[in-house]
Amino acid sequence: MSVLKAALVQHAFTADLNANVEKSLAAIRQAAQAGARLVVLSELHTSPYFCQVEDPGLCALAESIPGPLTERFAAAARDNKVVLVGSFFERRAPGLYHNTAVVFEADGTLAGRYRKMHIPDDPAYYEKFYFTPGDLGFHAISTSVGKLGILVCWDQWYPEAARLMALDGAQVLIYPTAIGWDPGDPEAEKQRQLEAWVTIQRSHAVANGLPVLSVNRVGFEPSPAGKGGIQFWGHSFAAGAQGEILARGSHERDEIIPVDLNLARIEEVRRIWPFLRDRRIDAYGDLVKRYRND
Secondary structure, X not given: OOEEEEEEEEXXXXXXXXXXXXXXXXXXXXHHHOOOOEEEOOOOOOOOOHHXXXXXXXXXXXXXXXXXXHHHHHHHHHHHOOEEEEEEEEEEXXXXXXXXXXXXXXXXXXXXXXXXXXXXXXOOEOHHXXXXXXXXXXXXXXXXXXXXXXXXXXXXXXXXXXXXXXXXXXXXXXXEOOOEEOOOXXXXXXXXXXXXXXXXXXXXXXXXXXXXXXEOOEEEEEOOOOOOEEEEEOOOEEEOOOOOEEEEOOOOOOEEEEEEEEOOHHHHHHHHOOOOOXXXXXXXXXXXXXXXXX
């Protein structure tokens, strides 16, 4: 397959969990009807972004994989004949949870999963309270549309994660995401944050000669604590193997963003920009240290 038709599903979410699921299922159908063979949903797309507070009761949102929730999305992949990337709050055992991306094959089978490796702990993003860091490593998932390098949100700031996925043969880097502004920040700061987010992911495309898909949510979600909240900034986008923007969503609307990915360009780009060839793997040992002088 030289050209992969993909779709990025950018949505807002509410406290009505079943409505969130139905909204995503409808978008999957619509994307498939438009010709998509790969559909990507945003991070934790079945609920509001609950990590704005530390509340043990919210762990009840977690579910085993496979489980009733993932079975609905597996069926959607099968019924619409698409490879589907979803993002779930995984209950691995009592009191042990992960932020997990799941890939369903076009026949509904589980192609693989990725457990988020980098876990943030910032104001309104208290993910360390809920999620155990992933233990599956950085491995591309083989599917009928190619090898997918799935990473999740906070992972997008780390060039090491993208590189390891590329070294494992990924043909596309995919980042389900939930990121937004503090509404109280000045406009200049909001713009700096947004541009930094786009720039770092485009740089992963350039450094690895791979297309990148980044899918964010939109809308304002008030904090469960009753004070504050997050304005998710949308701007879901696809970049090509030289970092060029191929498609981009708005900052405020629910939308399905189609994009054609020319996978044959990976080798073409890597021939003229042979970054993988010129890596000095003999000189990178200090990268496994926390800090160089340790």
